[in-house]
Amino acid sequence: MPFADQFPATLWVRRRFTSPFARRIYRAIVILLFAATTAARVRAYVLTRRIHAVLNSLERLRIDQSTEDQLLRTVPYLVREQRDRTEGPSTVRGYYVVISNESNLDFLNRFAFDGPGDWLPRGWLLTAADRLGFHYLRFNAAVILLDGKVSSIRYGIANDLIFPRALSEIVAVQSVHGFWSSYRRPIEVTSSDDESPQYRVEGGNEPISIGPNGSKAFLHITYSYDAPTDLTSRAFKVELSCFWSLLGCRSAGQIAPLAWQDKLTIDAATTARLKSAEPCPDRILAGRVRYLLDLDLLLLEVMNTRTERINEEGQVLDEHYSDYRVVENLRGNSQGTWNSVRFRQWIPSPTDPDHMIFNPARNMPLRPGDRELMFTNLDFDSCAVVPATPSALSVVRGALPTPKRAEDEVLPHMLL
Numbered sequence: 554m555p556f557a558d559q560f561p562a563t564l565w566v567r568r569r570f571t572s573p574f575a576r577r578i579y580r581a582i583v584i585l586l587f588a589a590t591t592a593a594r595v596r597a598y599v600l601t602r603r604i605h606a607v608l609n610s611l612e613r614l615r616i617d618q619s620t621e622d623q624l625l626r627t628v629p630y631l632v633r634e635q636r637d638r639t640e641g642p643s644t645v646r647g648y649y650v651v652i653s654n655e656s657n658l659d660f661l662n663r664f665a666f667d668g669p670g671d672w673l674p675r676g677w678l679l680t681a682a683d684r685l686g687f688h689y690l691r692f693n694a695a696v697i698l699l700d701g702k703v704s705s706i707r708y709g710i711a712n713d714l715i716f717p718r719a720l721s722e723i724v725a726v727q728s729v730h731g732f733w734s735s736y737r738r739p740i741e742v743t744s745s746d747d748e749s750p751q752y753r754v755e756g757g758n759e760p761i762s763i764g765p766n767g768s769k770a771f772l773h774i775t776y777s778y779d780a781p782t783d784l785t786s787r788a789f790k791v792e793l794s795c796f797w798s799l800l801g802c803r804s805a806g807q808i809a810p811l812a813w814q815d816k817l818t819i820d821a822a823t824t825a826r827l828k829s830a831e832p833c834p835d836r837i838l839a840g841r842v843r844y845l846l847d848l849d850l851l852l853l854e855v856m857n858t859r860t861e862r863i864n865e866e867g868q869v870l871d872e873h874y875s876d877y878r879v880v881e882n883l884r885g886n887s888q889g890t891w892n893s894v895r896f897r898q899w900i901p902s903p904t905d906p907d908h909m910i911f912n913p914a915r916n917m918p919l920r921p922g923d924r925e926l927m928f929t930n931l932d933f934d935s936c937a938v939v940p941a942t943p944s945a946l947s948v949v950r951g952a953l954p955t956p957k958r959a960e961d962e963v964l965p966h967m968l969l
Contacts, residue, residue, distance in 0.1 A: 593687045596654060597797035603630065603652050604692045604710075604793060611694060611706055612789040616728055616778035619703040624648065624696060631696075640959055646698040653691040688801040689713060697960050705729075705960040710791065712802045723802070724809045726774045726788045731955035733846040734963045740847065741932045745816075745903045748823040750840030751780035752788075754816035758806035772805040774812050777844060777955070787811045823903035824910075832913030833936035835948045841928060842884065842952035849885030849930040850949060852941055853877035855923045872898075875919055877927075883949060887929050900935045 610628040625631065634647035694708035709722035734740055746753055757770035774788045790811045795802040806813035826832055841848060857876040877891040899909040912935065919925070924941035926949065939945060 593654075594797040594799075597688060597690060600652055600654060600690055600692075601793035601796055604791075606630075607650055607652070607692070607694055608708070608789045608791065611696070611708065612786055614696070614703050614706060616703055616706070616730075621646070621698055621701050624698070624703060628696070640699075643700050645704075645959075648696045648698070650694045651692070653693075654687075654689065655691060688796050690796045699958070704958060710793075710808060712796070712808075721771060723805045724772050724774075724791065724812070726776075728776055728778060728785075729844075729961045730778050730958050731844045731846040731961055732963050733957055733961065737847050737930060738963075739930065739932045740845070740963050742841070742845065742934065743903065743906075744827060744900070744935045745819050745823045747837040747840060747933075747936065748826060748903075749819045750837075750844050751777040752784040752815070752819075754812050754819060756805060756816075758804050758813050770805055772809050772812050772816070774809070779955075787815060820903045827900075827903070827910065827913050827935060833939040835942075835944050837936065838926070838939065838945055839948045839952045842949050842954065844955055845931060846954055846957050847885070847930060848928060849887040850883040851879055851887055851891075851927045851929065852881040852883055852946070853891060853925045853927050854880050855919050855921050855925065857921060858919050873919075877925070880924065883926075885930060891927070894938075896938065 606629055613627060614624065619627075628648075628650070630650045630652065631648045632650065634649065637644055637646045639645065689712055691711040692708065694706075696703060697705040705728055707725070707727040709725040711722045713721065713723070732740055743755075753775040754772060755775075756772040758772070759770050776785045776788055791809050792807065795807055802808055826834070842850070854877060855875055856878050859874050861872050861874060872895055875894045877894060879891065897912050900912045902908040902910045925938050926941045926945055927938045929937075
């Protein structure tokens, strides 16, 4: 018996779904989807043009030099904060810019959940919208003026949304004068921070599968107010075409390729330094004293050294301990005695913080009478204690700390 006679309903369904009328519906759906995605991508293109205009203007501003009048004439789309505030005798004024297609996705969110019964899952809807070219984009920038002059510049780009706000900024840039924290909370100082104190790049470039679209590893660029312009200009060079492409932006390095290459270069230079004959040169000491405003720095003299055999997780090791006396408090208000000081045998790798490398300080045996510079109060990945050579002492005594500004405060990780 023919198949059509056995299953007549199947034949009827096939005819209905392949009829000329059905094919017209399919074509109409394809055309509507193409038109919708084209409109979304065109709007994203227009927004990226505006963002580039803002970034090109911010790049030309100079910290502690550019005036409010120059800011207003240079940077488009600025909105002034409602109130000024005071810090001691100074007046602080803020301006900001927000450019986003958040309203598009907010409409999709309301479409899914404002109807009766919450009938369409939000995650499915946003994922489908992303595949069709509705890529979330949010750019925000802020400029802080102190007594009429630019004191701080920051901007961030987000490409992932967890209602009601962006999940995180995949690329963030901030200018600083120095680094400090309320109540002198410890601040982590990586070996790469030491290598490039005026231009720091943190983060990674590997996508992480979290959320409906997958949040990405971030890049956070921090540059000092006195950094060379050839470095600071690279912080404002971003590639935003992925926001109006079909695939979207899948990694931080795709948006900020120059910053990602800078990170690789800095990390490679850091690794080479730590493996060299001079892992803790004077130049990194100057950067610490200048930009780390909570720094405690002591000049110590070795009174006694000893070696003790310990069992660490089943491995028998010879650990070296030193007793010190304080010769001079060069910076800060460190108190207490320094006995039985043990140096770290392993430190985080600059290229992979989860991987450990041998501590170069372990190659520097100490004897009674040797003098050392000890950097305390902050969490240094390497070179927390260095020989107090005449050149090192000259550097740390001569380096002038940067101005301390409220907007440069380093927040605890739990608040970020």
